[in-house]
Amino acid sequence: MIPRSCSVFCGSRPGHNPAHMQTARALGTALGEAGIMLVYGGGKAGLMGAVADATLRAGGTVKGIIPRFLEARETLHEGVTDLEVTEDMPSRKARLFEEADAYIILPGGFGTFDEFMEVLVNRQLGLSQRPIIILNTDGWANSLLALLTATQEQGFADEGAQALYEVVNNVKDVILRLKAPSHV
Numbered sequence: 001m002i003p004r005s006c007s008v009f010c011g012s013r014p015g016h017n018p019a020h021m022q023t024a025r026a027l028g029t030a031l032g033e034a035g036i037m038l039v040y041g042g043g044k045a046g047l048m049g050a051v052a053d054a055t056l057r058a059g060g061t062v063k064g065i066i067p068r069f070l071e072a073r074e075t076l077h078e079g080v081t082d083l084e085v086t087e088d089m090p091s092r093k094a095r096l097f098e099e100a101d102a103y104i105i106l107p108g109g110f111g112t113f114d115e116f117m118e119v120l121v122n123r124q125l126g127l128s129q130r131p132i133i134i135l136n137t138d139g140w141a142n143s144l145l146a147l148l149t150a151t152q153e154q155g156f157a158d159e160g161a162q163a164l165y166e167v168v169n170n171v172k173d174v175i176l177r178l179k180a181p182s183h184v
Contacts, residue, residue: 002179003101003131005037005063009115010047010106020107023137024050026171027104032058034175039099041092042066042084044077047106052077063099067092093118102131102178107140123164124157132165133174141167 008031014021028051031038038055041048042064052062062080067088070076076083086092093115105116122128134141145167151157168174 002034003036005039005100006031006102006104006178007039007096007100007115008048008051008104008106009096009108009112010040010051011108011112012041012043012048013046013109014050015047015107017107017138017140019138020047020140021050023135023171024048024106025054027051027106027135027174028054028056028060029058030171030175031055032060034178035060036178037061037063037081039063039065039096041096041111042076042080043070044075044079047108049077051106052080056080065092065095065099097122097128100130102133104174105132105134105141107137113144120164124161131177133177134165134167135171135174136167136169 010024024047028038032055038052038060040052043049043066052064055062056079063082064077064080065084065086066076067086071085084095086095096115097119103119119128119132123132152159152161166177168177
């Protein structure tokens, strides 16, 4: 059974590689066409805005969650299906985590890494079994994956920690993974 909703963690900036913006749009389109609600940070700019716009264009549902102090700074996306304004970043993250049946990681900055690490730790501690999928377009996550491997090799994470997340290289594989029986 395919998840009803996915939180997508990604940058509020477009980055320098045009492939990342193309991937964000392709992911949004695929989520919309699959009937999976996008849950994301609520902004209109960068990869966040691209994935939201594409989901909406594909007829999908989009829930944006943004903290009050970022409303103006990130230019909130008023065109989403549902926009929730939280008091602060911790409550925003909590809502992003609660609303999702799965998590997809796209390129982004420190906020993206923070969200990824928190869902990864929750999965490691058994607080969540929701799938975590890193979409490694053009190898953007290679350094992150090397850090995770080094952490394990140096004894700071259990053997087999790589089973806590999945890495795919294209949007088609994201949707296939979400539809896989192990993600029911």
